[in-house]
Amino acid sequence: MQDDIQVGYFDSNMEQFIHKGPYAPDETEVDVAQDAAYVFGHMFLSMKRRLSDLRYRFNSTGNIDVQQRMTGCEMLDTGEPGLILSTDAFNAIFADLIYYNMTHYSYNSGNLLSPWSEVHQTYAKWLYQTIYLPICIKTLKKCLERLKNFVMRKVCPRVRLIQKAMSGGARVSCLAFGFYPRHINLTLLRDGQPIVEQEMTGGQLLPNGDGTYQLRKSLEVNTEELRERHNYTCTTSHLSLDNKLNVSWIPESGIDRVGLYVKSAPLAMVAIIILLSIFVCVRRRNTAGSQTLSQLSNANYAQVAEQISLSSHSET
Template identity: 45%
Template sequence: MLRLLFLFCSFQIFLTVKSGAHSLWALSTLIIGDTPFPEFITVGMLDDIQVFYYDSNVNNLREQQSKHTECITQEAANLVFGDLYRRVKNIALFSKHQLNLTGGIHVQQELSGCELLDDGIPGPLLSRGAFNGADNVEWQFSLQQKTLQSEGVWSTVWNHIETNTHELLCANVYGPICIKALKNCLHIKKNEVMRKVKPRVRLLQKTLPDSGVAKVTCLATDFYPRHINLTLLRDGQPVSDHQITGGELLPNGDETYQMRKSLELSAEELQHHHYTCTAEHLSLDNKLDIGLEREWDPGTTTILSSVTAVALLVCVVGATIIIWWRRRRTGQSSQASQSSTYLSTPSADLD
């Protein structure tokens, strides 16, 4: 189940729209077999924010917003999710039959939804499904051209009538409902999805103890929204992708994101080339260029100033104590010397 959930997360990242655009996804899971979970569950995501929940036990939509606003009406939700429930179940049963499976627990997952591009034009309807972790259906419908493209095991059993029916549903039902719900959600959640948090970007270098190879890492963290372009450069030119490791977008625990890209180098390469990192993000007015000799961080200046002040204070206090101790010691030595001279001088009365 954990592997399937990770696959589901990878679907979301795989279909994430580009910078400036917004998307509404229905993440659905259907379970065949005896489990304590509902047979069918759908979670609605506006970009990366959950906005509604639907399952076959409740058979009712629950939205994550105020009582007086809604992304999608209950009537439209029952129509869309009821049809989605039947379709996903049919695909699951077909896949189970094709693989000659009998008992046990089997899972069909599907990610489907729509997007608004950064110019406000509706993008295509998209859907991708997997049975027990293996892809079995994928289709895309163009709202402008009214054309359907599909592939996968399930798509091969569609006949001409089923294809035409699905095209009509996408053009007249799924498409309009999804785009309208996306616009409503954007209006309701605009303060959340439109917020911008600047990334903290650093270019780090360390030596791997086992091999002695140098590793240069460009790290960007604590940014929102998730879309970011992070590039490692050698002498001003982008390093080839096949030389780079990392690059996955990862969530932080505070609803921000992080990404890192690394490059392993020999000591000679590091010495004879200049490495930098660039970051482009919606929160930044200009492209950010970072070198190994410095790091950019909105909080770095404050932190460094505090550390410097503390270090200076420690030095001053330490120097004061040392000077006081030396003077005290010098005074004690002088006093002892005078006492010794006085005791060793013959008295006039003894003469």
């Protein structure tokens, strides 16, 4: 991954690095393939050994367990190496953490396995200093050269303040979507004052299919607050914006408007039922009238036929 963009993955069966993502080259360069095979191969074996030790300690040999590792490095604006870190987790439980830069090394053993010995820590420091960090920075520079226009782009967010009537009040949602990079500051204000996060729902950053992101925060407003007609404002700060983007809403007629929206659906259903009942009654009456006319017509026809028959007999 470079920032939030996948640039490739390592196939442990083929022991080969596979490019993936935008502007991915068709073939992998020889030095990139060698570096990837060494680094990913070494990490893969290390994770297998750690998983085996953890399964033995927790007597989990018959279960399905997950061993995770996240490793990454940073490059300063000057192009110099920054921080490199590595963290492990076993079944989503924190295991250990390593921080290293050119001047400082820090190791936290966590609480799942015994801490590393001094010899092991010296070896890990040497490994990060001479192999992991240089390879990571070199790979980061190559990816940045290929994806610079993509990862450095800035797409302005589109902001909406959505109101939806609900029983007992309304829901006010602040929605920002279609923005990149993904770091954004989205705040909902009431009369110019920020609303605390505990009162709102949502707040989870979600990806879109086009490489941008969206973020929504919602607040439930009761009928009393609607009567008070507060000023609700959705304010957004983003790298693509020179100034904050604000969208405001004030309830126009308070609870009456919301009550109308909430009650309109049941009233519509009652009206539909009444209309259907009238239609059924009219149809039944028309059907009964048609049957009566038919019976009368048949009776008249039989009476006329009988009179004609009697007349014929009398003439005879």
